[in-house]
Amino acid sequence: MPDIAIIGGGAAGAALFGALLSRDTSDAVHWVTGSTPRIGRGVAYGTSHDHHLLNVRAAGMSLYPDADESFVEYSARSHAGSRPTDFLPRQLFGEYIESQLDRRIRNAEQHGRRFAIVPATASGIQPSANGYEIVLDNGGTLTAGRVVLALGALPPRPLRTVSKRALGSGAYVLDPWSLTARPNRPRRLIVIGTGLTAIDTVISASIRWPDVELVAVSRHGLPPFVHPALPIDPFPQQAELNAMLLACDGPAPVLAEIRRTFHEHPHVDWRSVIDGMRPINAKLWQTFTPRQRKQFLRHARWLWESARHRVPPQSAEIIQQLRDEGRLQIHAARVLDVDGEGPLDVTVRSRDNQLVTTLQSDVVVQATGLDTAAAFAEHSLVSGLLRDGLASADPLQLGVLAEPDGRLINAAGEIQPGLHAIGSLLRGNLWECTAMPEIRVAADALATRLNTSRADCDELPELLVVG
Ligand SMILES: Cc1cc2nc3c(=O)[nH]c(=O)nc-3n(C[C@H](O)[C@H](O)[C@H](O)COP(=O)(O)OP(=O)(O)OC[C@H]3O[C@@H](n4cnc5c(N)ncnc54)[C@H](O)[C@@H]3O)c2cc1C
Secondary structure (H helix, E strand, C coil): CCCEEEECCCHHHHHHHHHHHCCCCCCCEEEECCCCCCCCCHHHHCCCCCCCECCCCHHHCCCCCCCCCCHHHHHHHHCCCCCCCCCCEHHHHHHHHHHHHHHHHHHHHHCCCCEEEECCCEEEEEEECCEEEEEECCCCEEEECEEEECCCCECCCCCCCECHHHHHCCCEECCHHHHHHCCCCCCEEEEECCCHHHHHHHHHHHHHCCCCEEEEEECCCCCCCECCCCCCCCCCCHHHHHHHHHCCCCHHHHHHHHHHHHHHCCCCCHHHHHHHCHHHHHHHHHHCCHHHHHHHHHHHHHHHHHHHCCECHHHHHHHHHHHHCCCEEEEEEEEEEEECCCCEEEEEEECCCCCEEEEEECEEEECCCCECCHHHCCCHHHHHHHHCCCCCECCCCCCECECCCCEEECCCCCEEEEEEECCHHHHHHHCCCCCHHHHHHHHHHHHHHHHHCCHHHHCHHHCCCCC
């Protein structure tokens, strides 16, 4: 049974599904989309708020490398006056995804292509005589020779410093995107985190409750840096720099080399240097030893994430205005404890003077970024794969072990035939694999691989089952 199953109804699933539909093959494609009513949009593009902006310019956001209609063309039609250099609303990109999927589906139907969209959640995967049996939460099952996990980030886990009482109070919000559906107006709202999700959360809360007092707390208190209003010229010596970076032994010399470049080229916008590293980031990460990766995560991740994943100028202006008006405070502090039944007591230790203080807040929102800790995830599909030895957790909790092309590595340390992943589950191998520019390329390459090679299926009798 050579059929292909994609599990996960977000943008990565959409990019792969569309890429597979455009290939000429008799294999059926089953797309298990989960419970989402807005197939293909996922967490990022399922928003219905116009102030949630893309952090990539329109010109960088297409669904397929060979899209029939680029996002720029689509937005010029539907969003009058938009330009390729704009940071457009994420919901517009969600509409674009749907329009592109529609086209590929209609085309596939015309060509008698076999496919099914299955609106169910996959709760388990078991090896079977014909490949894998996928167990669905609607009571059904599916069989496929090749399975791709496009699950996005794993369900967020509460920080260890949050008490059970606080979690049960209803005042601690684990899913920042559900915040503005709350009926009651808080007087004070604390956001834990100062990254892109925290910025969106603060902006949404300030619009929903214009007189709420907002506090954002993170260890370094560093919000993302800001994109320039218009694209900047590439750094002329980027190729030489990238070659030098790839020859460095670990993150400390890499950072030193980048700093030296900034110092020697004071007239070059530092952001062009960081952006110019994009083609080598995965390779660079792969040159780090496990110890060096750990060092990077501990000492440099916060700074890298702020410099690399920048905020659009419009969002930065709103944040600045909120700070100027005294409506938003950003603290560099470690959260020591969150307790209470609502309002909650949030105890923090300041980074500057080590002073410990307790702030009271009606609502506390956890916006600490993607959770990729597969070993600890409350996700029955992922837990089952780990338990059965079909997949292994990345030791640094960056998804699962895999080859760079997405083939999963099992508990015996071997490639598990027919099992693949795309997107954030691959962070341990690729580091940067979660944004559209990387996802669409990965989806296209995976579609070609799944379509041209059935070697995986031939190897299926040797599936490993542990426990
Ligand atoms: C708020 C936010 C803003 C972003 N903005 C940008 C941007 O501007 N530009 C950019 O390039 N990137 C952006 N990103 C990165 C973004 O992660 C990717 O662009 C893309 O949306 C990732 O899609 P995904 O399908 O991997 O994950 P998701 O969107 O998380 O989709 C995964 C889907 O799989 C489903 N699922 C999980 N488990 C199962 C299961 N067992 N069975 C069935 N379904 C399951 C989930 O419910 C979910 O719907 C943003 C990310 C976030 C979170």
